[in-house]
Amino acid sequence: MSRALAPSRRWWSEAYRAGLDLLFPRRCVACNDDLLAHDADAASISICSPCQRKLELIDWPVCSRCAAPVPATGGVTLDCNHCRGDKLRFQRTLALGSYEGLLRQLVMRTKTDRNGVAANSLMELAWRRFESQLAELDIDIVTAVPMHRWKRWQRGVNGPLIMARRIAERLHVPCWGEMVRLVRNVPPQVGLSRPARFRNLAGEMVVGPSYHLGAARVLIVDDILTTGATCSEAARVLLRAGAAEVTVLVPARTPA
Ligand SMILES: [Zn+2]
Ligand SMILES: [Zn+2]
Incomplete structure (x- = not known):
């Protein structure tokens, strides 16, 4: 049932995501701030760290x-x-x-x-x-x-x-x-x-x-x-x- 991607596909997927982030920086779903600025886990969680601390x-x-x-x-x-x-x-x-x-x-x-x-x-x-x-x-x-x-x-x-x-x-x-x-x-x-x-x-x-x-x-x-x-x-x-x-x-x- 595993949906893990093969390493080469994962590389392309990550490169594609990084490219998209450069063109269209993703934003915090709560405060609309730029997610790339300070968020290590922004790849999966679109809530910035300051907002996460407010939950x-x-x-x-x-x-x-x-x-x-x-x-x-x-x-x-x-x-x-x-x-x-x-x-x-x-x-x-x-x-x-x-x-x-x-x-x-x-x-x-x-x-x-x-x-x-x-x-x-x-x-x-x-x-x-x-x-x-x-x-x-x-x-x-x-x-x-x-x-x-x-x-x-x-x-x-x-x-x-x-x-x-x-x-x-x-x-x-x-x-x-x-x-x-x-x-x-x-x-x-x-x-x-x-x-x-x-x-x-x-x-x-x-x-x-x-x-x-x-x-x-x-x-x-x-x-x-x-x-x-x-x-x-x-x-x-x-x-x-x-x-x-x-x-x-x-x-x-x-x-x-
Ligand atoms: Zn936020
Ligand atoms: Zn109870």
């Missing part, structure tokens, strides 16, 4: 299932109050940061950014942070939360699908990005209460009949995790279709 990346104790902040005292992490009553169907959440400030702006960009620069840059940051955890989880397949075709047509962009493809590429596993589908265009979750968000999606997703999961460990990608209702419903149908376990990856988690 609210999680460095506090979080619930392993829903990534909400949890209290910790004396080296002991206490139980999560946020997801205890919700029976979330996924096993764990890997969240890059809090849905605030610059990270919030970048996640918003993934919803409209047709060339996927913001989405891919956020996944490169996630890869840098979670590479060893993802390796330990031994993920077999990556997928994305479903977006109804009408919504995709209206937006012209499917951010979670772009992100799922990038992380699958990094993991060298297949991306079955549209394996989970919505059976109808459900009303948006925004503005609904916590229980209503779960009710709104109950029974609204299916796994396409041509996908055979065979006890696969699945990674599902979404842009923001709030209550976890969307990812939980996707995880429910994936588990019913045979998945062994489901992990969620999101660039941002709403502050609890």
